[in-house]
Amino acid sequence: MDAFGAVHLGYVVVETERFSDWRRFGADAIGLHVDELSPNVTRFRMDEHECRFLLTRGPAEDVVGAGWQVDDHETFDAILGRATAAGVAVTEGTPDECALRGVDRLWRFPGPKGITTEIFIKAVTTAAPLQMLNSAFVTGASGMGHLAITTKEPEALRNYYNHVFNARLSDLIDENISGLKLKIRFLRVNERHHSIAVANIRGLRIDPIRTSIQHLNVQVATLEDMVASFERVKALGFHMAWSVGQHTNDRELSYYCVTPSGFEWEVGWNPVLITPELEATWEPVTYQGISIWGHTPVGETVLTKMNQFRLAVVSLRETEHTVPALSEIAAAVATTHASTHLSGNHR
Numbered sequence: 001m002d003a004f005g006a007v008h009l010g011y012v013v014v015e016t017e018r019f020s021d022w023r024r025f026g027a028d029a030i031g032l033h034v035d036e037l038s039p040n041v042t043r044f045r046m047d048e049h050e051c052r053f054l055l056t057r058g059p060a061e062d063v064v065g066a067g068w069q070v071d072d073h074e075t076f077d078a079i080l081g082r083a084t085a086a087g088v089a090v091t092e093g094t095p096d097e098c099a100l101r102g103v104d105r106l107w108r109f110p111g112p113k114g115i116t117t118e119i120f121i122k123a124v125t126t127a128a129p130l131q132m133l134n135s136a137f138v139t140g141a142s143g144m145g146h147l148a149i150t151t152k153e154p155e156a157l158r159n160y161y162n163h164v165f166n167a168r169l170s171d172l173i174d175e176n177i178s179g180l181k182l183k184i185r186f187l188r189v190n191e192r193h194h195s196i197a198v199a200n201i202r203g204l205r206i207d208p209i210r211t212s213i214q215h216l217n218v219q220v221a222t223l224e225d226m227v228a229s230f231e232r233v234k235a236l237g238f239h240m241a242w243s244v245g246q247h248t249n250d251r252e253l254s255y256y257c258v259t260p261s262g263f264e265w266e267v268g269w270n271p272v273l274i275t276p277e278l279e280a281t282w283e284p285v286t287y288q289g290i291s292i293w294g295h296t297p298v299g300e301t302v303l304t305k306m307n308q309f310r311l312a313v314v315s316l317r318e319t320e321h322t323v324p325a326l327s328e329i330a331a332a333v334a335t336t337h338a339s340t341h342l343s344g345n346h347r
Protein backbone atom coordinates (compact mmCIF):
# COMPACT_ATOMS: atom_id res chain seq x y z
CA MET A 1 0.00 0.00 0.00
CA ASP A 2 1.20 3.51 -0.84
CA ALA A 3 0.80 5.79 2.19
CA PHE A 4 1.60 8.92 0.20
CA GLY A 5 -1.10 11.57 0.55
CA ALA A 6 -2.60 9.99 3.66
CA VAL A 7 0.07 11.22 6.11
CA HIS A 8 0.34 14.70 7.64
CA LEU A 9 2.62 16.19 10.29
CA GLY A 10 0.27 16.56 13.25
CA TYR A 11 2.28 17.71 16.26
CA VAL A 12 5.81 18.11 17.60
CA VAL A 13 7.07 17.23 21.10
CA VAL A 14 9.80 19.41 22.64
CA GLU A 15 11.65 18.61 25.86
CA THR A 16 12.78 21.74 27.68
CA GLU A 17 13.43 23.41 31.03
CA ARG A 18 12.88 26.90 29.60
CA PHE A 19 9.12 27.22 29.91
CA SER A 20 8.91 30.96 30.54
CA ASP A 21 11.15 31.69 27.54
CA TRP A 22 9.14 29.32 25.37
CA ARG A 23 5.88 30.96 26.40
CA ARG A 24 7.20 34.38 25.37
CA PHE A 25 8.61 32.93 22.16
CA GLY A 26 5.58 30.88 21.11
CA ALA A 27 2.76 33.18 22.20
CA ASP A 28 4.22 36.70 22.17
CA ALA A 29 6.70 36.41 19.29
CA ILE A 30 5.45 33.72 16.88
CA GLY A 31 1.81 34.39 17.76
CA LEU A 32 0.55 30.93 18.74
CA HIS A 33 -2.26 30.18 21.19
CA VAL A 34 -0.81 28.96 24.51
CA ASP A 35 -2.29 26.58 27.10
CA GLU A 36 -0.22 26.14 30.27
CA LEU A 37 -1.50 22.85 31.66
CA SER A 38 0.94 22.55 34.57
CA PRO A 39 4.41 23.73 35.62
CA ASN A 40 5.78 20.83 33.54
CA VAL A 41 3.52 20.92 30.49
CA THR A 42 2.69 23.67 27.97
CA ARG A 43 0.87 23.31 24.67
CA PHE A 44 0.58 25.58 21.66
CA ARG A 45 -2.39 25.59 19.30
CA MET A 46 -2.56 26.82 15.70
CA ASP A 47 -6.06 25.71 14.75
CA GLU A 48 -8.90 23.55 16.09
CA HIS A 49 -6.51 20.77 17.18
CA GLU A 50 -6.01 20.72 20.93
CA CYS A 51 -2.27 20.32 20.51
CA ARG A 52 0.20 21.20 17.78
CA PHE A 53 3.27 21.70 20.00
CA LEU A 54 3.75 19.87 23.28
CA LEU A 55 6.43 21.13 25.66
CA THR A 56 7.38 18.72 28.44
CA ARG A 57 9.95 19.24 31.17
CA GLY A 58 13.36 17.65 30.64
CA PRO A 59 17.00 18.41 29.90
CA ALA A 60 17.15 17.67 26.14
CA GLU A 61 16.32 21.19 24.86
CA ASP A 62 15.32 19.52 21.64
CA VAL A 63 12.57 18.00 19.55
CA VAL A 64 12.10 14.46 20.85
CA GLY A 65 8.98 13.34 19.00
CA ALA A 66 6.92 13.96 15.87
CA GLY A 67 3.28 12.95 15.58
CA TRP A 68 1.99 12.01 12.14
CA GLN A 69 -1.74 11.92 11.45
CA VAL A 70 -2.89 9.11 9.15
CA ASP A 71 -6.16 9.41 7.25
CA ASP A 72 -7.55 5.88 7.56
CA HIS A 73 -7.19 2.57 9.41
CA GLU A 74 -5.93 0.66 6.37
CA THR A 75 -2.99 3.02 5.82
CA PHE A 76 -2.35 3.17 9.57
CA ASP A 77 -2.14 -0.63 9.75
CA ALA A 78 0.21 -0.70 6.75
CA ILE A 79 2.61 1.80 8.35
CA LEU A 80 2.48 0.04 11.70
CA GLY A 81 3.04 -3.28 9.91
CA ARG A 82 6.23 -1.96 8.32
CA ALA A 83 7.60 -1.10 11.75
CA THR A 84 6.65 -4.40 13.34
CA ALA A 85 7.96 -6.40 10.36
CA ALA A 86 11.31 -4.62 10.74
CA GLY A 87 11.52 -5.78 14.34
CA VAL A 88 11.83 -2.33 15.92
CA ALA A 89 10.23 -1.59 19.28
CA VAL A 90 6.59 -0.62 18.73
CA THR A 91 4.56 0.58 21.71
CA GLU A 92 1.12 2.02 22.28
CA GLY A 93 0.85 5.42 23.93
CA THR A 94 -0.68 5.54 27.39
CA PRO A 95 -4.00 7.33 27.92
CA ASP A 96 -2.15 10.20 29.63
CA GLU A 97 0.30 10.52 26.73
CA CYS A 98 -2.56 10.57 24.24
CA ALA A 99 -4.43 13.20 26.25
CA LEU A 100 -1.39 15.48 26.36
CA ARG A 101 -0.93 15.20 22.59
CA GLY A 102 -4.62 15.72 21.88
CA VAL A 103 -5.13 12.42 20.06
CA ASP A 104 -7.56 9.57 20.49
CA ARG A 105 -4.91 6.84 20.32
CA LEU A 106 -1.29 6.55 19.15
CA TRP A 107 1.48 4.06 18.48
CA ARG A 108 5.19 4.92 18.45
CA PHE A 109 8.46 3.51 17.16
CA PRO A 110 12.03 4.80 16.77
CA GLY A 111 12.89 7.50 14.26
CA PRO A 112 16.13 8.99 12.91
CA LYS A 113 18.20 11.36 15.04
CA GLY A 114 16.36 10.20 18.16
CA ILE A 115 13.05 11.76 17.06
CA THR A 116 10.39 9.22 18.03
CA THR A 117 7.85 8.61 15.27
CA GLU A 118 4.29 8.63 16.61
CA ILE A 119 1.30 7.85 14.40
CA PHE A 120 -2.38 8.49 15.10
CA ILE A 121 -5.65 8.72 13.22
CA LYS A 122 -7.99 10.96 15.19
CA ALA A 123 -6.96 14.32 16.62
CA VAL A 124 -8.99 15.77 19.47
CA THR A 125 -10.39 19.13 18.40
CA THR A 126 -11.88 21.99 20.37
CA ALA A 127 -14.25 24.84 19.65
CA ALA A 128 -12.53 27.03 22.24
CA PRO A 129 -11.58 30.36 20.63
CA LEU A 130 -7.98 30.82 19.56
CA GLN A 131 -6.21 33.63 21.39
CA MET A 132 -3.26 34.30 19.10
CA LEU A 133 -1.58 37.21 17.39
CA ASN A 134 -1.73 35.81 13.84
CA SER A 135 -4.91 35.76 11.82
CA ALA A 136 -4.44 32.05 10.99
CA PHE A 137 -1.94 29.29 10.24
CA VAL A 138 -2.11 26.99 7.21
CA THR A 139 -2.55 23.35 8.27
CA GLY A 140 -5.28 21.00 6.98
CA ALA A 141 -4.29 18.53 4.26
CA SER A 142 -0.77 20.00 4.22
CA GLY A 143 -0.13 19.18 7.86
CA MET A 144 1.20 21.70 10.36
CA GLY A 145 4.55 22.45 8.70
CA HIS A 146 7.85 20.73 8.09
CA LEU A 147 11.01 19.53 9.85
CA ALA A 148 14.53 20.05 8.51
CA ILE A 149 17.21 17.63 9.69
CA THR A 150 20.98 17.71 9.27
CA THR A 151 22.64 14.31 9.12
CA LYS A 152 25.80 12.35 8.45
CA GLU A 153 23.61 9.58 6.97
CA PRO A 154 21.39 11.17 4.31
CA GLU A 155 20.65 7.92 2.48
CA ALA A 156 19.48 6.27 5.70
CA LEU A 157 17.12 9.15 6.52
CA ARG A 158 15.77 9.31 2.98
CA ASN A 159 15.19 5.56 2.99
CA TYR A 160 13.48 5.67 6.40
CA TYR A 161 10.82 8.15 5.30
CA ASN A 162 10.50 6.39 1.97
CA HIS A 163 9.82 3.05 3.62
CA VAL A 164 7.62 4.28 6.47
CA PHE A 165 5.57 6.97 4.67
CA ASN A 166 6.34 6.44 0.94
CA ALA A 167 7.84 9.94 0.83
CA ARG A 168 8.55 11.40 -2.61
CA LEU A 169 11.44 13.57 -3.65
CA SER A 170 10.26 17.08 -4.52
CA ASP A 171 13.65 18.51 -5.44
CA LEU A 172 17.21 19.12 -4.26
CA ILE A 173 19.34 22.15 -3.44
CA ASP A 174 23.10 22.59 -3.51
CA GLU A 175 24.21 25.38 -1.21
CA ASN A 176 27.32 26.80 0.42
CA ILE A 177 26.75 28.02 3.98
CA SER A 178 29.66 29.35 6.04
CA GLY A 179 32.09 27.57 3.74
CA LEU A 180 30.30 24.22 3.96
CA LYS A 181 28.86 22.61 0.82
CA LEU A 182 25.39 21.27 1.54
CA LYS A 183 23.15 18.87 -0.34
CA ILE A 184 19.52 19.19 0.73
CA ARG A 185 16.77 16.75 -0.26
CA PHE A 186 13.14 17.85 0.08
CA LEU A 187 10.66 15.05 0.76
CA ARG A 188 6.89 15.33 0.55
CA VAL A 189 4.25 13.00 1.99
CA ASN A 190 1.23 15.02 0.86
CA GLU A 191 0.46 18.21 -1.05
CA ARG A 192 2.90 20.29 1.04
CA HIS A 193 6.08 20.80 -0.99
CA HIS A 194 8.04 19.11 1.80
CA SER A 195 7.30 17.79 5.25
CA ILE A 196 10.90 16.62 5.77
CA ALA A 197 14.12 18.21 4.50
CA VAL A 198 17.33 16.18 4.81
CA ALA A 199 20.64 18.09 4.64
CA ASN A 200 24.18 16.77 4.68
CA ILE A 201 27.63 18.24 4.16
CA ARG A 202 29.04 16.94 0.92
CA GLY A 203 32.26 14.97 1.18
CA LEU A 204 32.40 15.13 4.99
CA ARG A 205 30.62 12.87 7.48
CA ILE A 206 30.04 15.62 10.03
CA ASP A 207 27.01 17.29 11.57
CA PRO A 208 27.53 20.82 12.93
CA ILE A 209 24.07 20.99 14.56
CA ARG A 210 23.59 19.98 18.22
CA THR A 211 19.85 19.43 18.05
CA SER A 212 17.96 16.62 16.32
CA ILE A 213 16.45 19.09 13.84
CA GLN A 214 18.02 22.16 12.27
CA HIS A 215 14.68 23.93 12.07
CA LEU A 216 10.93 23.49 11.99
CA ASN A 217 8.55 25.46 9.83
CA VAL A 218 5.07 26.85 10.30
CA GLN A 219 3.08 28.61 7.59
CA VAL A 220 1.01 31.73 8.26
CA ALA A 221 -2.05 32.70 6.27
CA THR A 222 -1.04 36.19 5.19
CA LEU A 223 2.05 38.19 4.35
CA GLU A 224 1.01 40.64 7.06
CA ASP A 225 1.12 37.81 9.61
CA MET A 226 4.68 36.93 8.61
CA VAL A 227 5.93 40.51 8.72
CA ALA A 228 4.25 41.23 12.05
CA SER A 229 5.74 38.13 13.68
CA PHE A 230 9.17 39.05 12.28
CA GLU A 231 8.92 42.43 14.00
CA ARG A 232 7.73 40.87 17.27
CA VAL A 233 10.62 38.38 17.32
CA LYS A 234 13.11 41.25 16.96
CA ALA A 235 11.33 43.54 19.45
CA LEU A 236 11.27 40.82 22.13
CA GLY A 237 14.98 40.19 21.78
CA PHE A 238 14.94 36.68 20.33
CA HIS A 239 17.86 35.94 18.03
CA MET A 240 17.14 36.25 14.31
CA ALA A 241 19.14 33.65 12.37
CA TRP A 242 18.23 34.50 8.75
CA SER A 243 16.49 37.61 7.46
CA VAL A 244 13.36 37.56 5.31
CA GLY A 245 13.93 35.98 1.92
CA GLN A 246 12.39 33.75 -0.75
CA HIS A 247 13.38 30.15 -1.44
CA THR A 248 14.34 28.94 -4.90
CA ASN A 249 12.42 25.67 -4.87
CA ASP A 250 9.10 26.12 -3.06
CA ARG A 251 9.06 29.93 -3.53
CA GLU A 252 8.10 30.42 0.14
CA LEU A 253 8.78 33.81 1.72
CA SER A 254 10.12 33.28 5.23
CA TYR A 255 12.52 34.18 8.01
CA TYR A 256 14.36 32.05 10.57
CA CYS A 257 14.79 32.76 14.26
CA VAL A 258 16.28 30.76 17.14
CA THR A 259 14.06 29.04 19.71
CA PRO A 260 14.81 28.98 23.44
CA SER A 261 15.99 25.37 22.97
CA GLY A 262 18.52 26.28 20.28
CA PHE A 263 17.04 24.90 17.05
CA GLU A 264 15.69 27.33 14.48
CA TRP A 265 12.06 28.18 13.74
CA GLU A 266 10.98 29.24 10.26
CA VAL A 267 7.84 31.30 9.73
CA GLY A 268 6.78 31.17 6.08
CA TRP A 269 4.09 32.36 3.71
CA ASN A 270 2.72 31.20 0.36
CA PRO A 271 4.87 28.21 -0.68
CA VAL A 272 4.15 26.15 -3.77
CA LEU A 273 1.40 23.58 -3.25
CA ILE A 274 1.80 20.36 -5.22
CA THR A 275 -1.80 19.82 -6.27
CA PRO A 276 -2.96 16.57 -7.91
CA GLU A 277 -2.55 18.25 -11.31
CA LEU A 278 1.08 19.16 -10.53
CA GLU A 279 1.70 15.79 -8.90
CA ALA A 280 0.92 13.99 -12.15
CA THR A 281 3.83 15.61 -13.98
CA TRP A 282 6.19 16.67 -11.18
CA GLU A 283 9.88 16.03 -11.84
CA PRO A 284 12.53 16.82 -9.21
CA VAL A 285 15.32 19.19 -10.21
CA THR A 286 18.42 20.52 -8.44
CA TYR A 287 18.54 24.21 -7.55
CA GLN A 288 21.77 26.10 -6.99
CA GLY A 289 21.29 28.00 -3.76
CA ILE A 290 18.55 28.07 -1.14
CA SER A 291 17.25 31.56 -1.84
CA ILE A 292 16.30 33.75 -4.78
CA TRP A 293 16.86 36.78 -2.54
CA GLY A 294 17.31 37.54 1.16
CA HIS A 295 17.83 34.93 3.88
CA THR A 296 21.10 36.57 4.84
CA PRO A 297 22.67 35.46 8.14
CA VAL A 298 22.01 37.73 11.09
CA GLY A 299 24.55 38.23 13.86
CA GLU A 300 26.93 35.49 12.72
CA THR A 301 30.23 35.84 14.61
CA VAL A 302 33.56 34.09 14.89
CA LEU A 303 32.24 32.45 18.07
CA THR A 304 29.25 31.09 16.14
CA LYS A 305 31.50 29.52 13.53
CA MET A 306 33.86 28.15 16.19
CA ASN A 307 30.97 26.48 17.98
CA GLN A 308 29.79 24.91 14.71
CA PHE A 309 33.32 23.65 14.10
CA ARG A 310 33.48 22.20 17.62
CA LEU A 311 30.17 20.38 17.14
CA ALA A 312 31.31 19.08 13.76
CA VAL A 313 34.50 17.66 15.28
CA VAL A 314 32.53 16.01 18.08
CA SER A 315 30.15 14.48 15.54
CA LEU A 316 33.06 12.70 13.84
CA ARG A 317 33.38 10.49 16.92
CA GLU A 318 29.69 9.86 17.41
CA THR A 319 27.43 7.29 15.78
CA GLU A 320 24.24 8.78 14.43
CA HIS A 321 20.95 7.12 15.32
CA THR A 322 19.47 5.98 12.00
CA VAL A 323 17.11 3.01 12.72
CA PRO A 324 18.82 0.63 10.26
CA ALA A 325 15.95 -1.86 10.39
CA LEU A 326 13.66 0.70 8.75
CA SER A 327 16.19 2.48 6.54
CA GLU A 328 18.15 -0.41 5.06
CA ILE A 329 14.97 -2.29 4.12
CA ALA A 330 13.93 0.72 2.10
CA ALA A 331 17.05 0.71 -0.01
CA ALA A 332 15.74 -2.17 -2.08
CA VAL A 333 12.26 -0.69 -2.23
CA ALA A 334 13.60 2.69 -3.39
CA THR A 335 15.13 1.25 -6.52
CA THR A 336 11.70 0.15 -7.74
CA HIS A 337 10.30 3.68 -7.60
CA ALA A 338 10.69 6.33 -10.26
CA SER A 339 12.90 9.31 -9.52
CA THR A 340 9.87 11.16 -8.17
CA HIS A 341 9.63 8.64 -5.32
CA LEU A 342 12.02 7.90 -2.46
CA SER A 343 12.66 4.56 -2.06
CA GLY A 344 0.04 -4.68 14.07
CA ASN A 345 -3.41 -3.89 14.76
CA HIS A 346 -4.48 -0.79 16.72
CA ARG A 347 -8.26 -0.94 16.88
